[in-house]
Amino acid sequence: MNSAVLLSTLLATPDSGSPGFDLGKMMAIIIASIFVNNFVLARFLGICPFLGVSKQLDSAIGMGAAVIFVMTLATLGSWTVYNLLLVPMGLTYLSTIAFILIIASLVQLVEMILQKYSPALYSALGIFLPLITTNCAILGVAVLNIDEKYSLGYSLVNAIAAGIGFTLALILMAGLRQKLELADVPPAMKGKPVAFLxxxxxxxxFLGFAGLGG
Amino acid sequence: MAEMLKVGLILMLVTLVAAMALGLVNSRTAPIIAIQKELAKQKAMTEVSASLSPGDSLAFDSLSVAGLENPYASCDNTLSVVRISVPPDTSRIGYVFIAYGKGYSSTVQTMVAVELDGSISNTTILYQQETPGLGANIVIPSKLIEKFYGLTASEFLLTKDGGGIDAMTGCTITSRTVTNSIRNGLEVMSEAGLFSSVEDSADDTSEPAAEGGTE
Amino acid sequence: MSLIKDLTKGIYHENPVFKLVLGMCPFLAVTTSVENALGMGAAATFVLICSNFLVSLFRNIIPSKVRIPCYIVIIATFVTLVDMVMNAYLPDLHRSLGIFIPLIVVNCIILGRAEGFANRNPVLNSIADAIGMGIGFTLAMVVLASFRELLGNGTWLNFNILGSAYQNQPLLIAILAPGAFILLSFILGFSNILEQRKGGRQ
Structure with a gap:
């Protein structure tokens, strides 16, 4: 496969054969993933870190950045493996196992690289990275991209937007919870219950954003 | 080094065994899944097309009509149309096609039976993952899709978009995607010359040309 | 005796959802109907039992350095298995659980039990633990799903309970995303009150 063909395959939607981007569709994906179908608040993906890391604003920002980063890389990896390896070999039923291994090894790799070359970034993101392997938002975006048959370009756009949506929810939540610390919450509702509320x-x-689509 | 090799080998062995076990199960379940899907499709097709000629057993021929401009990536650009006839007479009595439209949280698939003049005879929702209690109510015929019967492509617009079909309350997006996807399909079929006006439908010698051919 | 204790602790004292607050994503997402809750519960319990069994069986063979990747592979294998079998024999349920079947892989309850229990306990105890946790998870989902389906749709396990008059104007929010969060918040708060009462009496 020469590079021009490879590039056009990568940009094309797997089943339509039409290459390139459609700006309108891209905007639709971005708005849908950040607001309308927000990963945390509408799709219920990534709830554990959403609750676990939203007590402090700083850690929420760190976690959000780490998720966006790993989500983009994981999408790149899973899309490539799925469309250039599993589909041609007829092994699509191995996709779940392949994706989770890609994510786990990617997280491990990122952790090692950061530790070696960027200690500053490592100390900021390091503690969040191991948590990300079991963050279902990462596997979720990989599976959703395949389900929706997005091209690589759209998949990456979707991954970044989903990561931003996750970060947005996380940061909003952290801000609210910091205020909540000072509020007079009934003892039975302290901690997790009031966080869910x-x-x-x-x-x-966020339900109000549903109107954005029409 | 030897330690790492050993660890790597064990991990590889685990993955290999896992992949082999899955391959084995897949070889058993894959044919069943394929048959199930085909059966479900056949069943839907029989049910939806029964309205075209009640009581008769019908024959299905696939046509493939190119050129459906679908704004979403979730289906290909060809419209699969099935020609319906009553054997042994091979003249067509109508068509069935599947419309795909991106809804609120899923790609809604609607199977549509069309009369020869291009009016809708029957519809059924094949697949949807819309919000339970809201968009998911699309599967209840009286909520929306019953309003489609007898309409042609030009009448296929929601009231909000300047047409005459009232959307389901609170779920314009789902209603709109279903309506528009059906209109798209009808327009493609009309452009391909599949519809004839009622008068010349008796003259069936000039079979309209459709790309892809019959099988 | 300890077997029974391992079995029952997951149902109440260490309930994975209400006490440990694990496995939240599928818990919130599939509880729109009791039927989905039961299906997801059965799938997760099956994976939990199989993975706990294998992890416990090979706990002395798997090198500790690669134990997490090994657990993930084992879990992912059984999840794919459930995925394929469900797709073949229960296509409707498979469809309505959708993306949350592959996501059982990252359900923290399963990896948590593999790492936290099966890793250092004998096979029988691990299986008992898995069954208990599975039942606890399923029960918790059924509780939330009952509220959501009843309030949001007027039905329970697809049986019409509240009548068609209610169904025309149901409390729709319960079945939508916010309803899951809010109802769970109240359930957790209520279980805290029960706990405090019990604590006060002792």
Whole structure:
């Protein structure tokens, strides 16, 4: 396969054969993934880190950055393996196992590289990286991209937008929870229960974005 | 080094065994899945097309009509149309096609039976993953799709978009995607010359040319 | 005796959802109907039992350095198995659980039990633990799903309970995404109150 052909295959939607980007569609994907189908508040992906790392604003930002980073790389890896390896060999039923291995080894690799070459970034993101392997948002975006038959370009756009959506929800939540620390919450609702209540109210707000599509 | 090699080998062995086990199960389940899908499609096709000629057993021939401009990537650019006839007479009595449209949270697939004059005879939702309680109500015929019967492509617009079909309350997106995807399909079929006006439908010698051919 | 204890602890005292707050993603996502909750519960319990069994069986052979990747491969294998079998024999359920079947792989309950229990306990205890945790997870999902389906759609396990008059104007929010968060919040708060009452009495 020469490079021009390879490039056009990568940019094309697997089953339509039409190469390139459609700006309108790209915007639709971005808005849908950040707001309308927000990964945390509408699709329920990545709830564990959403609750676990939203107590402090700083750590929320760090976690968000780490997720966007790994999500993009994982999408690149999973899309390539799926469309250039599993599909031609008729092994698509191995996709779940392949994706989770890609994500796990990617997280490990990123951790090692950061540790060696960028200690500053490592100390900022390092503690969040091991948590990311079991963040279902990462595997979720990989599986969704395949389900939707997105081209590599759209898949990456979707991954970045999903990561931004996750980060947005996380940061909003962290801000609210910092205020909540000072509030007078009934003892039975302290901690997780009130966090879920806040998430529910945020989710109602995000429901309003549904109108954006039409 | 030897330690790493050993660890690597064990990991490889685990993965290999896993892949082999899955391959084995897949070889058993894959044919069943394929048959199930085909059966479900056949069943839907029989049910949806029964309205065209009630009581008769019908014959299905696949046509493939190129050129459906689908704005979404979730289906290919050809429209698969099935020609319906009553054997042994081979003259067509109508068509069935599947419309794909991107809804609120899924690609909604609608199977549509069309009369020869291009009006809708029957529809059924094949697949949807819309919000339960809202968009998912699309599967209840009285909510929306019953309003389609007897309409042709030009009448296929929601009231909000300047047409005459009332959307389901609270779920314009799902209603719109289904309506528009069916209109798209009808327009493609009309351009391919599949529809004839009622008068000349008796004259069936001039079979309209459709790309892809019959099987 | 310890077998029974391992079996029952997952159902109440260490309930994975209400006490440990694990496995939240599928818990919130598939509880739109009791039927989905039961299906997801069965799938997750099956994977949990199989992975706990294998992890416990090979706990002395798997080198500790690569144990997590090994567990992930084992779990992913059984998840794919469930995926394929469900697709072949229960296509409707497979369809409505959708993306959350492959996502059982990253359900923290399963990896958590492999790493936290099966890793250092005998095979029988590990299986008992898996069954208990599986039942606990399923029960918790059924509880939330009952509220959501009843309030949001007027039905329970597809049986019409509240009548068609209610179904025309149901409390729709319960079945939508916010309803899952809010109802779970109240359930957790309620279980805290129960816990405090019990603590106060002792």
């Amino acid at each position: 806040v998430a529910g109210i945020m989710s109602i707000a």
